[in-house]
Amino acid sequence: MVVTQSSSKFDNEHSPYVDISFRVIGDTIPADHNYALYAAIKNLLPNFIQESGVSIYTIAGMPDKRGTIHLSDRSRMQIRLPSDKVPLAYPLAGKQIYLGIHPIRLGIPQINMLQPATKLRSRLVTIKGYQEPESFLEAAQRQLEKLEIRGTPVIPTRIDGERDRKTIKIKRFTVVGFGLEVKNLNEEDSIRLQQYGIGGKRKMGCGIFMPVRENNEV
Template sequence: MDVLPYVEMSFNVMGNTLPADHGYGLYSAIAHLCPELHQQDWLSIETIKGIPDERGKIYLTDKSRLRLRLPGDRVPLVYKMAGKPLKIGNYQIRLGIPQIFMLTPAHQLRSRLTVIKGFEEPQSFLEAAKRQLHQLEIEGKISIPNNFLGQPERKTIKIKRFTVVGFSLEVGNLNEEDSIKLQCEGLGGKRRMGCGVFIPYQEEV
């Protein structure tokens, strides 16, 4: 693989609530705390999971984590976030001491939200995602999962005043090397805002 060994840094998150759509706000807060992370293509930031209240917020739990994907030699840039507060809009959280994990392969990966500029309809979006997968020389079966209404799972992210449309994606039948590569590279844009970040599917269940 023509990439540096990547790791995942996982910070405990202390706080009460966050906006459900917090990808842009989280990235802005991290970039404010660590300016050297601003616009770094090697960084992926997963959005923080919690219990949705169905009114645009999530409640944080003792399992809520901030997870960052980055090359192992960039860990010192991020480690100084340990113990620091992050202000996300009108909400505030505090980060604990991070744990560092190697990425592990899985036959099936899922991205909660992937965005590809210029593609907002399911079929054209899926074709664009297939092209990106091919460009990465990754072989796998890619699909858009359906929502509870049986329709392609369409999602959005708000970035400043703009709403960006994307879809959930699943990629299955991956060998170990391609699985790690997809977790390192991701698909689409806005990966520092939680988009196009793939995790083993069982973590989403």
């Protein structure tokens, strides 16, 4: 079930959000490619990239642990945006772009509605000024409350037992953040968190939340 109505003050600020997904055709891309992807789209569609409500996912594939991701038939370039802005992204179809020295081509897009889930996960959330786990979680909780979302933020633990701390390179700078799960969400809050996200750099893959299924797959 997709939630389409609520009584929140956030209603009607945008049309319903969707994900538009382009197949990625190529061999490899850099593991840290978010800024390069943002820059490539900005070069092709400078007006579109400035639109409010636009978030760009990290492209998934098979990492080789040496700074490269190997693409597969399932690799997609996804953009989350209000549905009335979807036509603005159509010109990306069929385009070749470069992520560093790695060429990729974008296929024909598909559109998917957001689906609610009791637990959502973001690969990386960055909140300016908060680089330690405890203060980061407190800041994340404040942002959830500002969005009127009732949920429990948790930083996942990696296999080595450490908190899921990550970085992203933006030009000459390295930005620190954490993987983040938000649990105990109702349907309305789940959709709202997927629409608005938390933290910054959402056009560079940060703060974008996706449902976690029962087998812990995102």
